[in-house]
Amino acid sequence: MTCDECKNEQRILALEKDSERNTSAHKDFYGRFEESSVNYARTDEKYINILDAINKVKEQVAELVAKPTKRWDAIIAAIIAAAVGGFVGHFIQ
Numbered sequence: 001m002t003c004d005e006c007k008n009e010q011r012i013l014a015l016e017k018d019s020e021r022n023t024s025a026h027k028d029f030y031g032r033f034e035e036s037s038v039n040y041a042r043t044d045e046k047y048i049n050i051l052d053a054i055n056k057v058k059e060q061v062a063e064l065v066a067k068p069t070k071r072w073d074a075i076i077a078a079i080i081a082a083a084v085g086g087f088v089g090h091f092i093q
Contacts, residue, residue, distance in 0.1 A: 049089060057082040
């Protein structure tokens with residue numbers, strides 16, 4: 001029997017095509033996985049920045065509570081400033 005008469009030629013061609021398709025699918029999968037990893041790192045950085053802003057607000061509130069005069073006005077101003085700063089910082093990134 002020669003290669004021209006091979007009964008498995010169609011099967012072999014199908015397997016080769018399947019292998020090429022799988023290679024492409026794996027490249028897609030790993031590309032998406034890497035993109036997801038990058039997005040996670042960005043989200044983690046934003047989360048750290050938000051926690052830092054919250055800690056600063058806590059410090060400012062603690063300082064304002066220690067001062068007896070105009071506490072509430074200053075606390076409200078600090079909270080508003082922190083909220084605006086947090087939103088601006090979030091949308092800038």
